[in-house]
Amino acid sequence: MNAIEIRGLTKSYGGFRLDGLDLTLPMGCIMGLVGENGAGKSTTVRLMLGMAKPDAGTVRLMGRGGRELTRDEIGVVLDEVGITGCLTAEELGRVLRGIYKTWDDAAYAGYIDRLAISRGKQFKDMSRGNKMKLGIAAALSHGAKLLILDEATSGLDPVVRDEVIDILCDFTRDEEHSVLMSSHIVSDLEKACDYIAFLHEGRLLLCEEKDRLCEEYGIMHCTAEELSALAPGSVIGRRTSPYGVEAIVRRAAVPEGTALSRVSIEELFIFMVKGER
Numbered sequence: 001m002n003a004i005e006i007r008g009l010t011k012s013y014g015g016f017r018l019d020g021l022d023l024t025l026p027m028g029c030i031m032g033l034v035g036e037n038g039a040g041k042s043t044t045v046r047l048m049l050g051m052a053k054p055d056a057g058t059v060r061l062m063g064r065g066g067r068e069l070t071r072d073e074i075g076v077v078l079d080e081v082g083i084t085g086c087l088t089a090e091e092l093g094r095v096l097r098g099i100y101k102t103w104d105d106a107a108y109a110g111y112i113d114r115l116a117i118s119r120g121k122q123f124k125d126m127s128r129g130n131k132m133k134l135g136i137a138a139a140l141s142h143g144a145k146l147l148i149l150d151e152a153t154s155g156l157d158p159v160v161r162d163e164v165i166d167i168l169c170d171f172t173r174d175e176e177h178s179v180l181m182s183s184h185i186v187s188d189l190e191k192a193c194d195y196i197a198f199l200h201e202g203r204l205l206l207c208e209e210k211d212r213l214c215e216e217y218g219i220m221h222c223t224a225e226e227l228s229a230l231a232p233g234s235v236i237g238r239r240t241s242p243y244g245v246e247a248i249v250r251r252a253a254v255p256e257g258t259a260l261s262r263v264s265i266e267e268l269f270i271f272m273v274k275g276e277r
Helices: 041-048 091-096 105-112 128-139 158-171 186-192 212-214 226-227 264-275
Strands: 002-013 018-024 030-035 054-061 074-077 146-150 176-185 197-201 201-209 217-222 235-241 244-250
Touching: 002 176, 018 041, 018 054, 018 176, 018 197, 018 201, 018 235, 030 264, 041 054, 041 146, 074 128, 091 128, 091 197, 105 128, 105 158, 128 146, 128 158, 128 235, 158 176, 158 186, 158 244, 176 186, 186 264, 197 212, 197 264, 201 212, 201 217, 201 264, 212 264, 217 226, 226 235, 226 244, 235 264, 244 264
Parallel strands: 030 176, 030 197, 074 146, 146 176
Antiparallel strands: 002 018, 002 054, 197 201, 217 244, 235 244
């Protein structure tokens, strides 16, 4: 069973169209959803959660339609954390204890301590980073099997982001736990994720295992003439300077023995997007 199965998901509004999105996230894995602002990341999350109605396509979470799941089974942190401003972290725990059947006071207290969240400060008086941390602590404390995080590391300093990534990796050590996280901070996704999906202007450019992406693509430093000699379709994107050409290529499509550098996920995404333009 897969944690997430999206088939042909389509949504149009204004001048934007999410166009026939297909995504699959196996259980026990973390998927990073990468894209510029306006690429369709938040739209995808809203459609998955039933917060918007698709024009076409289907979403199945843990083998079921979204309406068949209970609130206990999914933990959600959106870009704007929806917590009442007058509540403190301690008061929020008491409120959520009455909402979730599987609420775990000890787990919540542990995350509050681990993420250094003030227990007595009202939510409205917290920094954006601490608001996000509190949302993450709450999402992790009611026995959810699937976490959906939309820009959840936004506003966090690098040390706290690293701590959150460690927490998510600990969470998915249980093979029944999975995470979908969207972010424009690609370094976070590269560190944590098993799968990477690239969204650009409402279209999926690719969805692949992270390690396979690094194995499949490389950076080639060469002249324009050397690049033009490669087989059609072997070049994903290029950048030309007075010193030559830097291109991302498919490793299997270049001559054996060609020197290639390792490509980062961020470089691959940037080159692919520029290639689309």
